[in-house]
Amino acid sequence: MINIEEALNIINKETKILGIEKRDLLDSVNRVLAEDIYSKDNLPPFNKSSKDGYAIKSSDTFNCSRENSCKLKIKGIIKAGDFIEDTLKNGEAYKIMTGAPVPKGADAVIKIEDIETEDNNLLIFEEIEKDNNIIKFGEEIKLGDLAIKKDCVIRPVEIGALASLGYSNINVYKAPTVALIITGDELVDINSNIEKGQIRNSNEYSLKALVTGLNAEVLSLGIVSDDKENLKEKMKYALENSDIVITSGGASVGDYDFVKDILKEIGADIKFSKIAIKPGKPVTFATFKEKLFFALPGNPSSIITTFQKFVKPSIEKMMGKDNFDSEEFPVKLMYDFHDEVGREKYVYVQIKKVDGSYCAYKVGSQCSNHLMTMSRANGIVIVPKEIGDVKAGQVLNGKFIFRK
Amino acid sequence: MINIEEALNIINKETKILGIEKRDLLDSVNRVLAEDIYSKDNLPPFNKSSKDGYAIKSSDTFNCSRENSCKLKIKGIIKAGDFIEDTLKNGEAYKIMTGAPVPKGADAVIKIEDIETEDNNLLIFEEIEKDNNIIKFGEEIKLGDLAIKKDCVIRPVEIGALASLGYSNINVYKAPTVALIITGDELVDINSNIEKGQIRNSNEYSLKALVTGLNAEVLSLGIVSDDKENLKEKMKYALENSDIVITSGGASVGDYDFVKDILKEIGADIKFSKIAIKPGKPVTFATFKEKLFFALPGNPSSIITTFQKFVKPSIEKMMGKDNFDSEEFPVKLMYDFHDEVGREKYVYVQIKKVDGSYCAYKVGSQCSNHLMTMSRANGIVIVPKEIGDVKAGQVLNGKFIFRK
Structure with a gap:
């Protein structure tokens, strides 16, 4: 023994x-990545507005205030998915939607909640800093950078990240x-x-x-x-x-x-x-x-x-996974337990948190033939092999079972 | 807001x-039971040996010892799946396999490791208590008893328990x-x-x-x-x-x-x-x-x-499930964090246990556009809405994400 x-x-x-296989992205959830994933693009692939608002030159807002508003000419609108070749000049602004590319010449976006408009003009009442509300070109990741490391377990977030990088299938461990x-x-x-x-x-x-x-x-x-x-x-x-x-x-x-x-x-x-x-x-x-x-x-x-x-x-x-066993923690056994020394005993119990500490309650016979006992359990208490009997109130290590 | x-x-x-649907047992893992399950049988359906050994009358072992062994006549063998009508009499024993029904008249099983045989006789060197190594008729559950309660999440153990009760399909919530x-x-x-x-x-x-x-x-x-x-x-x-x-x-x-x-x-x-x-x-x-x-x-x-x-x-x-959110615990933020008051902030971090306490390390920009940051994270630290900036070393609540 x-x-x-x-x-x-x-x-x-x-x-x-076992080896490596290529799988469709969505069939790879909970599998383990068997290759390093590099970015095929700069993300975002352009300076991107993080808000609905107006693309402007920050220098045009110098000394703007509630008392002394600045006025810029609205040249047009840029929606997400649009791309304009025009270069913004001093005194000009473009209305811009979240996710849309900031036009050349603009270096800041002012939120739609913070402005007013008058005819075709934009009124600004505060100084705006450079880069305000702009997600910069390549800020998330640059072309050729390591994006996701080999041996990573693929969770929903990695599915999204791999999709954003253009990977519709990937190498995972078999x-x-x-x-x-x-x-x-x-x-x-x-x-x-x-x-x-x-x-x-x-x-x-x-x-x-x-x-x-x-x-x-x-x-x-x-x-x-x-x-x-x-x-x-x-x-x-x-x-x-x-x-x-x-x-x-x-x-x-x-x-x-x-x-x-x-x-x-x-x-x-x-x-x-x-x-x-x-x-x-x-x-x-x-x-x-x-x-x-x-x-x-x-x-x-x-x-x-x-x-x-x-x-x-x-x-x-x-499958390339580290063994993830749920963590052990101290549990107070709430009943007298009798067994023999010689083997480590996994005692199926109901673990509940009472006044901030974990208590283990009896759910039935520990006879290994009885599945009903395990079915009433949400955890185990581990009685070391050197110990046979445990008195109610003693604290042992325990853990939850089948916990997602 | x-x-x-x-x-x-x-x-x-x-x-x-939503409602209830009938599903095949194995398609019901992680679904929630929408009916109380009652036992259609007594389990075990017979007195069952829990060991390989010999079925005997405990009274035949009175005063047996290493010095003064008792001798019983071996009448035959009972394998798992067998059922014999014979009634054991004093002085007799049946060899019996794990899981086999204990014959009428027998009230104990002695383990094969603890006996010797001589011709067709069994030698016993100790007193054996009544019910030794016998799993009694109906000990796990009785006919008509409530076996598994409605609203229970079906884990692999419930799959086994339902199979043992003869349920090949069950009602679960849609x-x-x-x-x-x-x-x-x-x-x-x-x-x-x-x-x-x-x-x-x-x-x-x-x-x-x-x-x-x-x-x-x-x-x-x-x-x-x-x-x-x-x-x-x-x-x-x-x-x-x-x-x-x-x-x-x-x-x-x-x-x-x-x-x-x-x-x-x-x-x-x-x-x-x-x-x-x-x-x-x-x-x-x-x-x-x-x-x-x-x-x-x-x-x-x-x-x-x-x-x-x-x-x-x-x-x-x-689907009938209680919301199971992974538990929050204290986490020490290992870097200065800056943001505004007004919203509860979920800060994606790498949580590691260091000297017994949890520490949260920076994994990248918290810009909500950056999936790469979340992909490097295994947890979040929660910054309450009343707090904007957090100094390195401060302890906040955190939790693991996507953890099985």
């Missing part, structure tokens, strides 16, 4: 970035295909009534939701019966057709838990098969050529816990 | 839950269709070179990414020219065919900003048209029959800021 940290280090060492094999002769389809000894196949659904939530692809082989030859064929097929294989169940110590035997037979390199975590101890991690293989426990709560802790960082690293 | 809180209250008051109208005669397609006076249409892309990121539907009408009759037709079409309409640009005070005029002409109820926020002051919010209309400013940074602050909570409420 190895520690969580060791397990994560081993997995991390075996996980490589997302892995994750094969799912659900083992267990007790499993039936979720639309079935459950007969004696049976339960419904919920793990395939949780895993599909978890994998697609990370923007990775799912290749589900569905329920595979506890028949060794059949399972072996499915495992080989999965390894050939995906980047990561996950099995649910069949990796414990029972007579019908064939996954580890098959891994040995096909020559996979088994790195470890037990982790000091609760729920979820029986996790086997193996590599086969460039592929990763995670044999996760069949209990519904264990499989979600171990997926989030061990598989998620691996999928994210393949 | 109204305050941010007032604006949010008005929008909230006008926003109603997601709104959000129509996008991008105005501005200076805008060109993102694949175009930019000629004099033009810029690329980035707002349509940012908005599409933002709306789809909330699991809502986009109906994009693309770039609409600054021609009043044309814009009016498009606005009417959008109102007929969506739940929320967003316009980008055209809602300022310029001669060609027709959106507000058209809203008045068609009889929309304009609730406000300026908010004390920077970036993003010129936000018009109107209602037309049951539809909501947001006229957002055209500056790329303003539109993302105002979408996140004002439109996102409205979309989420329609």
Whole structure:
């Protein structure tokens, strides 16, 4: 049995970035940029008015005041999208709309709220500084400048920025295909009534939701019966057709838990098969050529816990992402907790802020078979492996789960 | 000009839950459950072994010890998915696999790691308590019990829980269709070179990414020219065919900003048209029959800021979600900041944790036209409207943006 940290280090060492693919801009949200993006233009590509107002020469407003207004001749109007070749001369002004190019000769824009007009003349009652309300040519970025660095996660703002730079498709890191094999002769389809000894196949659904939530692809082989030859064929097929294989169940110590035997037979390199975590101890991690293989426990709560802790960082690293785990913070456990020393325990709880500090309330049995408990939880409290029992009122580290 | 809180209250008051639709389970991730879910079964549907081991009568282990082992006859094996009618008698044991039903008569399971076998006999070296390693019939949930409450956001764990309960489709709240109208005669397609006076249409892309990121539907009408009759037709079409309409640009005070005029002409109820926020002051919010209309400013940074602050909570409420805004926390501003009093300022920064406290570093001009600045930011610092200038070292509230 190895520690969580060791397990994560081993997995991390075996996980490589998959490769690069070109994708349409809007299909790249939450993917990671695999190239440096340089600006193909100066932005803005012209001196641009940031307000609706009048383009003027600032020198024409020298000594203007409420008592001593200045008068300029309005020569015309410049709308956004227009471009005029005319050069503004002293004593002249152009009406100008937000986003429109400031004409040559003008060096300031006065807001429409601050002026008056009289016939075809503009009246100004204050001194205006040079560059007032002008977004200067190339102020945001210059032609050839590095705009967005490689390895940046693409958020809606990067979508906008890339669009403004004229990139309609970009190179991003590939997302892995994750094969799912659900083992267990007790499993039936979720639309079935459950007969004696049976339960419904919920793990395939949780895993599909978890994998697609990370923007990775799912290749589900569905329920595979506890028949060794059949399972072996499915495992080989999965390894050939995906980047990561996950099995649910069949990796414990029972007579019908064939996954580890098959891994040995096909020559996979088994790195470890037990982790000091609760729920979820029986996790086997193996590599086969460039592929990763995670044999996760069949209990519904264990499989979600171990997926989030061990598989998620691996999928994210393949896609070029740093592992973003939600931050841990101190949480006061509000009830007595009993367990054994030896494994780090992830206790599913409801975390609430009470008088400025976080408190963790019981939501049900921590039995790894009970998904209902996790469904009532919004967080976990982490009980270190050296500790078995915790008294109500003790403060431990905790964090939120599934939080957007 | 109204305050941010007032604006949010008005929008909230006008926003109603849209309705209910039935969706396939896996298409319901991140949607909100619109019905109480009751269990159609007892889970587990039988006394279930939580370990690989032997099903026994606990009374048969009375006084068993390392020195004085007890011997039971192994009658057979029960695999997961099996169900045997036989009743265990004193002196007997069944080998049993994890997940398999415990036979009648047995009241405990001893782990395979803790026993020895000799011929067809089981040797036990310790006293085993009743219910050891048994997950009891109905322990997780009973037939008819409330399993998952209405209004719960469906996370991967709920997908698993609903699958285990046999729900392959469920009632969730409908997601709104959000129509996008991008105005501005200076805008060109993102694949175009930019000629004099033009810029690329980035707002349509940012908005599409933002709306789809909330699991809502986009109906994009693309770039609409600054021609009043044309814009009016498009606005009417959008109102007929969506739940929320967003316009980008055209809602300022310029001669060609027709959106507000058209809203008045068609009889929309304009609730406000300026908010004390920077970036993003010129936000018009109107209602037309049951539809909501947001006229957002055209500056790329303003539109993302105002979408996140004002439109996102409205979309989420329609879908039955509580507004989940990332939490604010104290952040030390690491540079001198200058602005005016009067609006609450959202300053885009890079927030880093240094020696246990959060520090905000400058990432570029706060000009609302500069998307590059926001692209370098991972958070905002909020400068209250009563404050204009902030000295380096002052602590303000901040939060992360776009954080999963």
